[in-house]
Structures are given as C-alpha cells and as structure tokens.
Amino acid sequence: MAPEFGRLITAMVTPFKKDYSVNYDEAARLALWLVENGSDGVVVAGTTGESPTLKMEEKLNLYRTVVDAVGGHATVIAGTGSNSFEDSLELSKAAEKTGVDGIMLVTPYYNKPTQEGMYRHFRSIAEAISLPVMLYNVPGRTSVNLLPETVQRLANDVPNIVALKEASGDLAQITRAISLCPDDFYVYSGDDSLTLPVMAVGGYGIVSVASHIVGTRMKEMIDAHLNGDVRLAGRIHRELSPIFKALFAFTSPIPVKTALNLGGHNVGPLRLPLVEATPAETEQLKSTLKSMGLL
Numbered sequence: 001m002a003p004e005f006g007r008l009i010t011a012m013v014t015p016f017k018k019d020y021s022v023n024y025d026e027a028a029r030l031a032l033w034l035v036e037n038g039s040d041g042v043v044v045a046g047t048t049g050e051s052p053t054l055k056m057e058e059k060l061n062l063y064r065t066v067v068d069a070v071g072g073h074a075t076v077i078a079g080t081g082s083n084s085f086e087d088s089l090e091l092s093k094a095a096e097k098t099g100v101d102g103i104m105l106v107t108p109y110y111n112k113p114t115q116e117g118m119y120r121h122f123r124s125i126a127e128a129i130s131l132p133v134m135l136y137n138v139p140g141r142t143s144v145n146l147l148p149e150t151v152q153r154l155a156n157d158v159p160n161i162v163a164l165k166e167a168s169g170d171l172a173q174i175t176r177a178i179s180l181c182p183d184d185f186y187v188y189s190g191d192d193s194l195t196l197p198v199m200a201v202g203g204y205g206i207v208s209v210a211s212h213i214v215g216t217r218m219k220e221m222i223d224a225h226l227n228g229d230v231r232l233a234g235r236i237h238r239e240l241s242p243i244f245k246a247l248f249a250f251t252s253p254i255p256v257k258t259a260l261n262l263g264g265h266n267v268g269p270l271r272l273p274l275v276e277a278t279p280a281e282t283e284q285l286k287s288t289l290k291s292m293g294l295l
Contacts, residue, residue, distance in 0.1 A: 005075045005102065005134070005163060005186065006040020007205035007222050010212060011048035013253050013260065014062065016268040022058050026266050028069035033265075038215030040205075041075025042066060043104055047141060048209055048253045051079050053271040056091055063098040071099055077134060080125075081105035089125050102132040104165065109142035115150045126158045134163040134207075138190060148177035155185045165190040165207045171197055178202040192218075193244040196237045199225050210247055212256050213263070213294060214240055239292075246288040250281055258285055262295060 012034065015026035031042055044066045045051045045059040054062075063078045070076065078095040080103045082088050092103050105122055107113075113121065126133045135154065137146040145168060154161045164181075166174045167190025174194075178187045178201060189198035192210040199205070199222070211218050221236035247255045251274065258277045260267045262285070269276060277285065289295040 005077065005132075005205075007226075008039055008211055008215065008219050009041040009043060009075065009077065009188070009205065009207045010034045010039040010215065011046045011207050011209055012042045012044055012066075013212065013257050013267050014045065014049040014054065015266065016271065018268065020269065020271055022054070022062065023266070023268060024061060024065045026268070027062055027065050030260075030265060030267065031066045031069045031074075034212065034215060035070050035074040037211075038217075038219035039074060039211055041077060041101070042070070043077045043079055043207060044100075046077075046079035046104055046136070047106065047138065048256070049079060050253065050271055050274065051082070053274075056087075056094070059091065060094055060098060063095055063100050067099040071101075075101045077102045077104050079104045079106070081108075081136065083108040083111050085121055085124070088121075089128055092125050092129050092131075096129050096131050100131065102134060102162075103129070104134045104136050106136040106138065107142045107144050107146050109144070112144055115147055118144070118146055119150055119153055122154055122161065123158050126154075126161050130160065132160050132162045133158075134165055134186075134188075135161065136165040136167070136190070136207075138165075138167040140167070140169070145173075148173060148180050151177050152180040155181045162186060163188060163204070166198070166203075167191055169194065171201070174198055174203065175201045192247070193241065196221065196225060196233055209252060209256050210240065210244055213247070213259055213289075214243055242288050243292060243294070246285055249284065250277070255281075255285055258282055259289060259294075262286060262289065 163186040186204040224233040
C-alpha cells in the first residue's frame with residue numbers, strides 16, 4: 001500500500017534574503033504556517049521553489065530545515081528531479097539521509113527524452129533509494145509529456161513509485177492515468193484550478209501553489225468533496241477561481257511570492273532569470289487579493 005502523503009500539499013516557495021541567499025529561518029516559519037493553514041505536506045525545492053537556481057547544498061539544507069520545522073506533523077517531499085540523470089540520482093540519495101518522507105521527480109526538461117528514456121530515468125532513480133517517489137508531469141515547462149501508459153508501466157514495475165503530480169492541464173489525459181494505474185497509486189492535480197475536477201474523476205488531491213494564500217479554504221473544499229457535499233465544494237471552487245487565475249497570470253512563482261510579500265511574509269526576491277512583478281502586475285494582483293478579502 002502506498003504511503004499517505006496527504007490530500008493538500010503545498011509546492012513551497014524558497015524564501016531569499018535581499019542578497020539572494022536562502023533565508024532558512026523564513027523557510028522554517030513558512031512551512032509551519034502552511035501546515036497550520038491547511039497543508040498536509042509540502043514540496044521543498046520544487047519548481048515553485050525555484051529549484052533550477054538552487055545549488056545542491058542549498059537544497060539539502062532546505063530539506064533539513066523543513067524536516068526540523070514540520071517533520072512528524074506533515075509530509076516533507078524533496079524536489080530532487082532535473083534534466084541530469086546523474087545529478088538527480090545523487091541528490092535523491094542525499095535527500096534520503098535528511099529525513100524527508102519522499103521525493104518528487106520532474107520530467108527531464110530541455111533534453112526532450114522519449115517515453116522509454118523517461119521510464120528508464122525514473123525507474124533507475126527510484127530503484128536506487130527506498131523513499132516513495134512522486135512523478136511530476138508539467139509539459140508547459142519541460143516540453144515533454146509523460147503519457148499515462150508510461151506512468152502505468154512505472155506504477156506497476158517500481159514499487160516505490162507511488163504518485164503523480166499531473167500538470168498537463170488535460171483532464172482527459174489525467175483521467176486516463178487514474179484509470180490505468182493501480183488503486184493505491186495517487187494522482188494529484190498539478191493545477192489549482194483543476195483540483196475539484198481531478199478529484200471528481202478519482203484523483204487524490206492537489207500539489208498546490210494557491211494554498212500559500214488560501215490553504216484553509218482549499219482544505220474545506222477538499223473535505224466538502226470527500227464528504228459528498230458537492231454543492232459546497234463547487235461553491236468554494238468558484239469562490240477561489242479568481243485567485244487561481246491571478247497566481248498564474250504571469251510566470252509562477254512570481255505572483256505567489258509577490259502575494260506572500262504583500263501579505264506580510266518575508267519571502268524576499270526571486271533569483272534571475274526570474275524578476276519581480278511589474279508595478280502593473282502587482283496592482284492587478286493586489287486588486288484580486290483585496291476583492292477577496294485577502295489583503
């Protein structure tokens with residue numbers, strides 16, 4: 001039986017200081033705050049955490065920091081995937097020693113591997129560790145699409161590959177992945193706006209960005225759905241739709257970091273090549289947050 005990661009997992013931003021060094025104290029505070037506000041777990045140093053700009057030692061320190069802050073109370077999943085097999089393998093092995101509960105492996109970006117290439121990449125890393133593995137499909141960022149049939153092979157062939165974060169935005173593809181994979185394989189929405197639709201077709205939960213801002217409300221929506229209160233779940237989904245849209249109106253995680261800073265969290269700047277929101281983008285985001293009573 002696959003481990004219980006939780007229904008609402010936040011893909012946590014990485015706080016930086018003004019000099020762009022990692023703010024580990026703020027990372028610990030943010031992780032605690034997220035868990036206190038609906039999150040069952042967090043992904044550390046994933047795409048939302050600006051993983052391509054983090055050094056290996058920074059990632060390992062972040063894993064340790066967040067495990068120390070919330071370990072035992074919430075699931076900590078380490079983002080260890082990249083487009084380099086050797087780097088991903090080395091980081092995954094090192095992550096296992098930090099006390100994290102699992103790892104997340106994104107599809108290799110830029111290389112444009114075939115389905116067989118992705119199968120071997122994921123299988124080889126998973127078989128080298130004992131931690132449970134969540135796969136991450138996000139074609140919009142990687143230029144490759146992990147097909148349901150490949151996910152099925154991995155779910156059936158590799159016991160510790162137990163979950164998929166599916167951010168293709170294609171509900172038909174996500175539905176097929178759910179249909180093909182074993183009952184104890186967890187398929188998560190990778191898009192906040194598809195949380196409820198994905199769960200309605202048998203998905204397990206959401207790996208979320210919006211839960212940084214509206215985590216408690218998202219948890220209420222998930223619970224309402226699980227309790228069979230379809231009307232309430234639908235109402236909350238519609239209520240949250242503007243923030244789902246606003247947080248992806250321009251390149252993530254720029255909007256969510258901007259929103260967190262506006263809301264009093266000291267998550268700091270973004271590392272190049274990402275830059276701060278423009279004044280117009282900030283005003284647009286402020287307007288949405290104020291209209292929803294979040295500022």
